[in-house]
Amino acid sequence: MLESSPVEDGALLRGLTVVDLAVGMAGALIAKFLAELGANVYRVAPAGGDPFVGLYPAYATWRHLETADEAAVHSDARLEQLIGRADICLVGGEDFPGLTQRVNARDLAARHRQLIVLNLTGYPDSAPQPGRAVDILVQARSGLVFELRDEKPLLLSYQPTSYGVLLQSLTGLGAALLARERSSPGQVVSVSMLEGAVCWVQAIWAAADKPTSKFLFGPPKLAKPIILKCRGGDFVHIVLGAVGAKYKLYKILGIDDPSIATADPGLPRPSDPPEKFFGDIELFQRYGAERDRGELLLKLWEAGIVAEPVLAPGECWDEPQVKHNGVLSRTGAGVTCVGNPITVKLSSAPRKEFPATSPLPLQGIRAVDFGAFVAGPMASVGLSDLGADVVKVEPLEGDPMRGVYRHFAATNRGKRSIAIDMKSVEGVAIAHELCARADVVCSNFRAGAAARLGIDAASLHPKNPATVVLNNAGYGVDGPKARNPAFDPAMQALTGQEFRAGGVGNEPVFDRYTPIDFAGGMLGAASVVLALYRRTRSGEGAELTVPLLNLGVFLQSELIRSAADVFSGAQPLDTDQTGFHPAEKIYQASDGWIAICARGEERAAAFGRVLGLAGALDKPREQWSDAESASIAKVVRTRSLEDLARKLQQADVWFEICRIDGVSLALSDAALNARGSVYEVPHPDLGKVRGLGPLYGLSKSRHAARGETPAKGQHTREVLASLGYGTAEIDALYERKIVA
Numbered sequence: 115m116l117e118s119s120p121v122e123d124g125a126l127l128r129g130l131t132v133v134d135l136a137v138g139m140a141g142a143l144i145a146k147f148l149a150e151l152g153a154n155v156y157r158v159a160p161a162g163g164d165p166f167v168g169l170y171p172a173y174a175t176w177r178h179l180e181t182a183d184e185a186a187v188h189s190d191a192r193l194e195q196l197i198g199r200a201d202i203c204l205v206g207g208e209d210f211p212g213l214t215q216r217v218n219a220r221d222l223a224a225r226h227r228q229l230i231v232l233n234l235t236g237y238p239d240s241a242p243q244p245g246r247a248v249d250i251l252v253q254a255r256s257g258l259v260f261e262l263r264d265e266k267p268l269l270l271s272y273q274p275t276s277y278g279v280l281l282q283s284l285t286g287l288g289a290a291l292l293a294r295e296r297s298s299p300g301q302v303v304s305v306s307m308l309e310g311a312v313c314w315v316q317a318i319w320a321a322a323d324k325p326t327s328k329f330l331f332g333p334p335k336l337a338k339p340i341i342l343k344c345r346g347g348d349f350v351h352i353v354l355g356a357v358g359a360k361y362k363l364y365k366i367l368g369i370d371d372p373s374i375a376t377a378d379p380g381l382p383r384p385s386d387p388p389e390k391f392f393g394d395i396e397l398f399q400r401y402g403a404e405r406d407r408g409e410l411l412l413k414l415w416e417a418g419i420v421a422e423p424v425l426a427p428g429e430c431w432d433e434p435q436v437k438h439n440g441v442l443s444r445t446g447a448g449v450t451c452v453g454n455p456i457t458v459k460l461s462s463a464p465r466k467e468f469p470a471t472s473p474l475p476l477q478g479i480r481a482v483d484f485g486a487f488v489a490g491p492m493a494s495v496g497l498s499d500l501g502a503d504v505v506k507v508e509p510l511e512g513d514p515m516r517g518v519y520r521h522f523a524a525t526n527r528g529k530r531s532i533a534i535d536m537k538s539v540e541g542v543a544i545a546h547e548l549c550a551r552a553d554v555v556c557s558n559f560r561a562g563a564a565a566r567l568g569i570d571a572a573s574l575h576p577k578n579p580a581t582v583v584l585n586n587a588g589y590g591v592d593g594p595k596a597r598n599p600a601f602d603p604a605m606q607a608l609t610g611q612e613f614r615a616g617g618v619g620n621e622p623v624f625d626r627y628t629p630i631d632f633a634g635g636m637l638g639a640a641s642v643v644l645a646l647y648r649r650t651r652s653g654e655g656a657e658l659t660v661p662l663l664n665l666g667v668f669l670q671s672e673l674i675r676s677a678a679d680v681f682s683g684a685q686p687l688d689t690d691q692t693g694f695h696p697a698e699k700i701y702q703a704s705d706g707w708i709a710i711c712a713r714g715e716e717r718a719a720a721f722g723r724v725l726g727l728a729g730a731l732d733k734p735r736e737q738w739s740d741a742e743s744a745s746i747a748k749v750v751r752t753r754s755l756e757d758l759a760r761k762l763q764q765a766d767v768w769f770e771i772c773r774i775d776g777v778s779l780a781l782s783d784a785a786l787n788a789r790g791s792v793y794e795v796p797h798p799d800l801g802k803v804r805g806l807g808p809l810y811g812l813s814k815s816r817h818a819a820r821g822e823t824p825a826k827g828q829h830t831r832e833v834l835a836s837l838g839y840g841t842a843e844i845d846a847l848y849e850r851k852i853v854a
Contacts, residue, residue: 125152126458126641126648126656130291133158133193133200134180135217136234138166138208138247140279140310142176143671144232145204147284149179150454151644156183156196165210165714171683172674175451198226202287206234208276208307209247209768211714219302223813229300230290232283237308238785238811246711246768249275250698252307254709257776259700261315261627263335267700267707267772268691270625271614272669278310278809281636286810288643289475289500293815295650296475301814309791309809312780313636315627316806317488317524319777323801327384329519333626337391339603341424341612341622342402342410349424349622350407351607352414354380354393356599362417366410367401420599424622427610427670427684438593441664448677455664456641458656459571463579465653473816474501479646481505481554483529484545484569486513488602488628489586489662490558491525492635497554497642498528499808499817505548505833506531510854512826524805525635527793528820532834533827533854540852542567547837549574549581554642558586558634561596571657580655582645586634590661600662602628609666610673610684617687633665688743696743697721697735700772701750707772708750708758720765724758725749780806793821827854 130153134145137160149155157180167173183196197203203226205219219233233239236247245255252275253259259267286303294300312319322329340352354360360380364371382391389395402410407423414421430436431450443453472478479502483494491506491513498504506513506529515522532548535541549555549569557564564570564585571583585591588600603624606612611630612622638660645656673684685694693699697712712721715735722731730745731738750758755771762769773779781804786792789811794804807819830853834844847853 126644128152131200132202133197134204136204136207137164139170140276141204141207141234142173143280144283146176146179155180158183170672172672175449175674178445202230204232211717223302227299231302232287233302233304235306237306238789240788241785247307248711249273250709251711251770252311254770254772256308256311257773257779258311259772260774269693271687274314275307275310277669278313279305279307282309282313282810284640285496285643288640288647289815291647293475304811313809314629314632317521318627319780320520320805321781322803329800331384332518334388336388337626338389338395339392339624340398342399344402344405344407348407351422351424351603353420353601353603359419362419366413369401420601420604422604422608424607424612425610426613427673428681430608435589435593435595439590439661439664441667450675452668452671455668457659461575461579461655463653463655475815477501479553482548482552484557487515488525488631489634493584493638494556495525496639498820504529508533510535523823527823529824530829531824531827532830535852538852554582556584561591580649582642582656584638584642584658586638587661589663591659602631605630605662605666610670614686617691618689630662630666634660634662696738696746701747703750703753703755703758706755708755709770709772711768717767721767724761724765790819793819795821
């Protein structure tokens with residue numbers, strides 16, 4: 115058992131029983147997460163042993179919070195009894211040669227009416243040609259590998275499919291639990307690795323009949339971020355955007371350019387080429403190379419510019435803010451690992467009866483969203499999809515992300531918008547009235563801002579202790595860096611994401627689709643739904659904190675540190691940035707690219723025979739290195755994709771052809787459309803707009819991927835009227851510019 119848990123005052127899932135039959139990374143992390151939130155999790159490993167113990171260094175540590183039920187392993191009758199007492203059963207997971215799924219999810223749910231079954235697969239059940247549930251293969255087939263470059267696939271280093279499955283599963287489980295608590299039976303929650311892959315690119319993978327430059331605006335492929343190599347070889351990532359940030363950066367670097375205005379924030383423009391999208395990187399680098407990283411960072415921070423050092427995975431574990439946030443845990447054996455990234459404080463309140471659920475689990479739930487940019491608003495989108503009425507509160511000038519259409523649409527669709535001057539007494543009073551009638555209040559302000567406005571948990575819970583209050587803070591709500599501005603790119607740098615993505619011997623690589631922001635939003639939605647489930651059982655409200663810093667650390671959960679202070683897991687990509695091992699890697703064929711997964715000695719040997727390299731690959735698989743990779747690459751380059759596919763299939767070596775058009779593949783995918791994970795809405799200028807919605811399935815409840823994106827203040831009058839304001843009062847608020 116872990117010695118400590120970051121859950122402070124209560125566990126959201128206390129009293130739940132979970133039987134874990136799942137295998138692989140996502141299943142283990144889901145079971146760990148549920149246990150850390152208070153559930154009793156019973157682990158029933160495959161009868162022949164769990165092969166993933168040897169694949170992921172942290173796997174055994176992830177399983178520490180579970181209770182093994184060895185008797186059930188060899189007895190189907192005992193297993194059935196154990197499941198009969200459970201609330202949730204986890205089944206499926208990653209593929210491994212020779213490993214078969216123990217039970218069928220639908221049959222299991224049919225036998226146990228109140229049971230919620232989480233079914234983890236490679237692709238949705240309705241997929242016409244399901245593939246293997248392996249991260250590299252799903253990345254290749256989905257097109258995710260071409261997300262950063264067009265001319266060459268790059269493997270995304272942080273196992274996006276498994277973490278995506280985890281985050282989508284938690285929301286789906288919360289929805290099913292809430293539906294069951296409100297008089298609905300149990301059901302099957304289905305999440306595939308394909309959905310785990312594409313959930314990260316919701317802000318980019320959208321299409322319009324008549325796309326405009328505003329619709330397409332966003333970081334292009336090959337955009338160079340401001341990652342500067344300082345004296346001594348250390349890297350620093352600088353993020354512009356605040357008023358005067360560009361002017362201050364020029365002054366700090368000693369660049370004399372009188373054309374830069376003092377208020378210039380350095381925001382990108384649609385006309386900027388990829389190499390200068392974030393600024394004149396070559397110019398910045400010439401001056402940055404002369405600076406010591408520590409000295410440069412101090413000056414940037416003093417000027418209020420967002421910047422962080424680019425560190426390897428685990429280097430940030432000793433940072434004071436990481437320690438303060440309590441996101442790391444230590445086992446009895448002295449192993450340090452990543453713990454639960456959220457903190458929970460429960461607020462005592464009398465339990466009240468809730469109406470029976472509709473097909474939408476959050477029907478009747480009211481949420482107020484004060485979030486801006488990405489992580490904050492993304493959390494409440496997940497609530498809207500499940501039926502909640504979400505009111506977005508934005509300043510008179512609008513959310514800063516409105517100029518980036520696809521990002522704004524992905525994180526704000528399905529909401530009503532009211533624009534308020536929150537710097538005025540009357541504006542704050544309107545916000546307080548909204549909160550007083552809400553079940554959920556979300557924000558991602560820096561530390562202290564929510565308290566000043568009176569919309570933090572300490573202000574809201576004395577008036578209504580049943581409120582669920584979510585804060586997607588950057589660094590956290592308190593601690594040494596809590597008041598610092600925080601953006602996803604800086605978090606990628608600090609927590610090791612960019613180091614891993616760069617690959618061995620290469621410079622850091624920035625993921626343009628802001629995965630830490632989206633992880634914060636998706637986990638924010640999941641934690642709110644789970645807190646609403648807890649509220650139906652006990653009446654308690656909750657204060658939930660989901661710092662982006664914690665999410666950056668959490669996306670490196672494969673990393674552990676031994677008692678001897680040695681790290682293992684979460685290794686960087688290879689130099690080619692196409693894999694971690696020669697037998698699980700993307701190779702270039704004569705007419706395209708192919709992803710190979712030859713797991714285990716038998717498959718690795720078969721792979722060698724297919725290529726005619728039995729002699730060159732005679733070492734044990736775990737000893738393969740750059741030499742074996744080069745031998746494989748040389749042969750594969752001479753073969754066509756068709757020839758390779760035929761021979762690999764005959765040898766039962768797993769593979770996928772790398773597909774480049776991920777956007778159209780996802781939006782036209784029959785299984786995703788059948789699941790309700792793709793929305794289509796009309797737009798007066800863009801024609802039909804299509805995008806991705808909730809990426810999980812519910813067998814009895816449903817979700818609705820609402821695609822309409824509100825205009826700024828579109829529902830101001832409507833929302834004010836619902837609060838009891840009369841027409842004359844509303845007109846006066848407009849006249850005095852309190853609302854817009």
